[in-house]
Amino acid sequence: MRFMVLVKATKESEAGAMPDAELLTAMGKYNEELAKAGILLDLSGLHPSSKGARVRFSGSNRTVIDGPFAETKELIAGYWLIQVKSKEEAIEWVKRCPNPHYAEGEIELRQVFELSDFTVTPEAQSSYDSVAAQLEARAKA
Amino acid sequence: MTADDTHRTINTVYRLESAKLIARLARMVRDVGLAEELAQDALVAALEQWPGTGIPDNPGAWLMATAKHRAINVLRRGKMLERKHEQLGHELEARQEMAAPNLEDMVDDDVGDDLLRLVFTACHPILSIEARVALTLRLLGGLTTDEIARAFLVSEPTIAQRIVRAKRTLAEERVPYEVPRGDELTQRLSSVLGVIYLIFNEGYSATSGDDLMRPQLCEDALRLGRILAQLTPSEPEVHGLVALMEIHASRTAARTGPTGEPILLPDQNRARWDRLLIRRGLAALERAEALGGANGPYALQAALTACHARANTAAETDWARIASLYASLAQIMPSPVVELNRAMAVAMADGPAAGLAIVDALTSEPSLERYHLLPSARGDLLSKLGRLDEARAEFERAASLTRNARERTLLLERAATCARDSGNAGPPSSDGRPRAIG
Numbered sequence: 001m002r003f004m005v006l007v008k009a010t011k012e013s014e015a016g017a018m019p020d021a022e023l024l025t026a027m028g029k030y031n032e033e034l035a036k037a038g039i040l041l042d043l044s045g046l047h048p049s050s051k052g053a054r055v056r057f058s059g060s061n062r063t064v065i066d067g068p069f070a071e072t073k074e075l076i077a078g079y080w081l082i083q084v085k086s087k088e089e090a091i092e093w094v095k096r097c098p099n100p101h102y103a104e105g106e107i108e109l110r111q112v113f114e115l116s117d118f119t120v121t122p123e124a125q126s127s128y129d130s131v132a133a134q135l136e137a138r139a140k141a
Numbered sequence: 142m143t144a145d146d147t148h149r150t151i152n153t154v155y156r157l158e159s160a161k162l163i164a165r166l167a168r169m170v171r172d173v174g175l176a177e178e179l180a181q182d183a184l185v186a187a188l189e190q191w192p193g194t195g196i197p198d199n200p201g202a203w204l205m206a207t208a209k210h211r212a213i214n215v216l217r218r219g220k221m222l223e224r225k226h227e228q229l230g231h232e233l234e235a236r237q238e239m240a241a242p243n244l245e246d247m248v249d250d251d252v253g254d255d256l257l258r259l260v261f262t263a264c265h266p267i268l269s270i271e272a273r274v275a276l277t278l279r280l281l282g283g284l285t286t287d288e289i290a291r292a293f294l295v296s297e298p299t300i301a302q303r304i305v306r307a308k309r310t311l312a313e314e315r316v317p318y319e320v321p322r323g324d325e326l327t328q329r330l331s332s333v334l335g336v337i338y339l340i341f342n343e344g345y346s347a348t349s350g351d352d353l354m355r356p357q358l359c360e361d362a363l364r365l366g367r368i369l370a371q372l373t374p375s376e377p378e379v380h381g382l383v384a385l386m387e388i389h390a391s392r393t394a395a396r397t398g399p400t401g402e403p404i405l406l407p408d409q410n411r412a413r414w415d416r417l418l419i420r421r422g423l424a425a426l427e428r429a430e431a432l433g434g435a436n437g438p439y440a441l442q443a444a445l446t447a448c449h450a451r452a453n454t455a456a457e458t459d460w461a462r463i464a465s466l467y468a469s470l471a472q473i474m475p476s477p478v479v480e481l482n483r484a485m486a487v488a489m490a491d492g493p494a495a496g497l498a499i500v501d502a503l504t505s506e507p508s509l510e511r512y513h514l515l516p517s518a519r520g521d522l523l524s525k526l527g528r529l530d531e532a533r534a535e536f537e538r539a540a541s542l543t544r545n546a547r548e549r550t551l552l553l554e555r556a557a558t559c560a561r562d563s564g565n566a567g568p569p570s571s572d573g574r575p576r577a578i579g
Binding site: 035036037038039041042081083085086088089091092093114115116118 | 149150153154156157253357360363364365366367368371372393394395413415417421
């Protein structure tokens with residue numbers, strides 16, 4: 001099973017401050033451990049929310065709101081995607097992460113749906129088949 | 142934290158650490174069976190102590206230190222020393238070094254080399270392939286005997302005995318605990334890769350009614366492959382195998398239909414392919430090729446699966462490249478089955494007549510005499526060329542050879558279609574494209 005491990009933002013990360021050398025080294029070592037254990041699928045750090053935006057949906061209306069956003073602790077600063085055998089195993093790995101917040105902070109784990117969790121209805125399959133057939137016909141033409 | 146939670150955490154920590162513990166202990170005591178016992182002793186100690194003291198800040202290091210203390214005690218104890226002395230006199234020096242250890246150093250130094258020794262030992266060719274698989278899953282995958290038994294649809298005592306015997310064989314035959322070098326490395330690595338790929342395929346062939354432990358084997362094999370790729374980053378075939386497994390695994394959600402029926406590659410809904418695994422697979426393949434390993438058997442097979450993974454629709458598939466990859470594969474692994482696959486790729490790239498010429502040359506091949514995919518492939522090409530009576534006979538022959546009921550039905554349906562179209566004497570059916578095999 002896969003877990004997305006979400007690091008929450010801090011005042012520092014929202015201010016665009018890069019982690020210091022010590023934390024960078026510790027994080028690099030930790031990432032290496034995840035890779036050596038064969039469980040690391042993907043990872044990324046996110047720019048502060050000032051470089052992002054939100055699109056607000058209201059019925060058929062779309063409103064764009066530029067960052068930064070106020071609720072720092074709810075924002076995400078980075079993620080890992082890991083493949084493990086159990087939630088306990090995922091938690092064990094997260095506990096080994098160097099504290100990315102220096103002081104107080106949280107890392108959240110969320111189990112990721114697998115594609116096979118979404119069952120295909122016969123209708124969906126046959127609609128896919130017909131689209132695929134059209135695409136093929138076009139490709140051959 | 143309740144006592145239950147603590148126990149679960151301890152068992153999880155052990156599962157994470159057990160391979161490293163066993164690998165390091167085996168280097169100290171030169172016996173993987175004893176090493177596993179010592180690692181389990183450390184687990185028992187944790188189960189006794191942690192509920193009272195709380196879980197240590199670095200539980201892995203705690204387990205390692207505890208297990209090493211026990212190993213040193215065992216080594217110091219006369220009996221063991223004497224027995225080992227007879228067997229491995231030349232290692233006395235090394236052992237004395239071990240007997241005066243700096244625990245701090247031993248906890249911190251890189252365990253990677255020991256893990257690699259454990260991989261090569263568990264996959265030693267002196268063991269039967271079944272024993273290699275069981276030992277690898279147990280010692281490196283951290284699976285319990287029960288989990289391995291369920292995954293392989295055999296009884297738990299069978300697996301337990303297989304593992305006991307394997308450990309005994311390794312001890313009796315005095316298999317050195319080391320990473321092979323030079324020419325031997327290539328050969329031994331191929332055994333390791335074979336074991337991992339076998340575990341993967343066992344999981345991949347699981348059907349919907351099976352115990353969940355079976356499909357889980359794919360993830361176990363992938364994890365082992367990824368670990369091995371970290372341990373031996375300069376071995377192209379390791380990356381080739383990882384690429385092959387990642388790309389195969391990317392199709393998991395598309396391989397079966399709503400009622401569990403298998404869906405063949407050309408008919409799969411490519412939206413259900415896992416893009417992340419494809420990306421990882423293609424990256425691993427690039428690493429294999431960059432290391433000069435483009436022509437290794439696993440890298441070539443990965444390159445073949447990659448051709449499909451890169452095509453957004455079945456019609457976009459680069460069949461010319463697939464045909465040439467099969468030609469390369471045939472050079473290093475000459476096999477009529479590979480040649481048959483090449484023929485079907487050639488048929489897709491250059492037309493059914495070109496493919497049929499290759500298939501026809503295979504009909505005299507004795508090893509394919511009872512192989513249903515040969516008449517099935519021949520029937521497919523003949524029907525495209527409008528030679529419907531010949532095609533019908535081939536489909537019927539294929540149906541009589543297959544042991545799979547669903548496949549037999551399909552083949553007989555195709556035979557019936559040929560018979561009908563032949564009666565109408567119309568043009569060859571236009572929808573029939575050759576089926577990719579496998």
